[in-house]
Amino acid sequence: MLMILMSSTMFAQYDTEKTFPLKGSEVPVRYSEIGKGDLTLVLLHGLGSSSEAFRKIIDGLPANYNVITLDLPGYGKNEQVNFTPGMSAYATLIRDMMRETGKSNVVLFGHSMGGQIAMKLAVDNPEESWLKGLFLIAPAGIEIFNDKEKEWFATYTTPEMMSRVGDEQIKKNFDINFASGKLPEDAVFMYEDRIAIKKDSVRYHRYLQTVSSNIQSMLDEPVMNEISSLHVPALIVFGEQDYLIPNQLLHPDASLDDLKVALKGANENIGFETIDSGGHFLIWDQPVKVVSRLQTFCESLQK
Secondary structure, X not given: OHHHHHHHHHHHHHOEEEEEOOOOOOOOXXXXXXXXXXXXXXXXXXXXXXXXXXXXXXXXXXXXXXXXXXXXXXXXXXXXXXOOOOHHHHHHHHHHHHHHHOOOOEEEEEEOHHHHHHHHHHHHOOOOOOEEEEEEEOOOOOOOOXXXXXXXXXXXXXXXXXXXXXXXXXXXXXXXXXXXXXXXXXXXXXXXXXXXXXXXXXXXXXXXXXXXXXXXXXXXXXXXXXXXXOOOOXXXXXXXXXXXXOOOOOOOOOOHHHHHHHHHHHOOOEEEEEEOOOOOOHHHHOHHHHHHHHHHHHHHHOO
């Protein structure tokens, strides 16, 4: 507990908000840089989320990590202005940030959609020597959907269809992200933030357009078929009570074991672990165990 308090204090001393120019837009991307150290962690949030999702993870990280957090364009503090969202676009943004800020020892920590972005960056840019590893929590992009299933998504995830979802169903959608099947009290702010956006019709429509575009991009740019070319060490960690991956509606008979077998068959150098009492939002359900796995992974990269 003392170490956690010390780490939090040290991070508070070095927490700095910065901006990075976004190509084609007059509005820069705002991001925070926390801590000082040779290892840089870049935290990439999931679909419909924000950097606030990593709150518990940041609280437990060692103070000798340099940590970069940002809201991807279209989420949180960063508006989507003259920017077409998508896996490749987000990956290019992160790549350019790392190049231009001169980072040389980087681990991408991606959750859900953020994991797909991290893998997309890695497989599309094998020459980037600054990238040392991928730490991925419940990453999207490794479950394959056929054309009929993609049509289902295209029908039900348009901005118009999603705008019809009521507050009660939005709450239920949050519930299934967690192992207990219920939104924890200390995570209710996530639901409240969504409802606050919903009350502003213009902002909500813009937000839903971003989410819809991201879902389409996730389907159009899967990384499973390219995973064999992944050139950096990667560890994938799932919560054993993940109710979202594999998709239980479209793939009711699929399991995490099936994903593990498929990944190992594609690239035997990818690690795959599970953590009990953890859902899709494993970074909130089990932050201490996630940080422990992260530290072990980062230490292995130094050997």
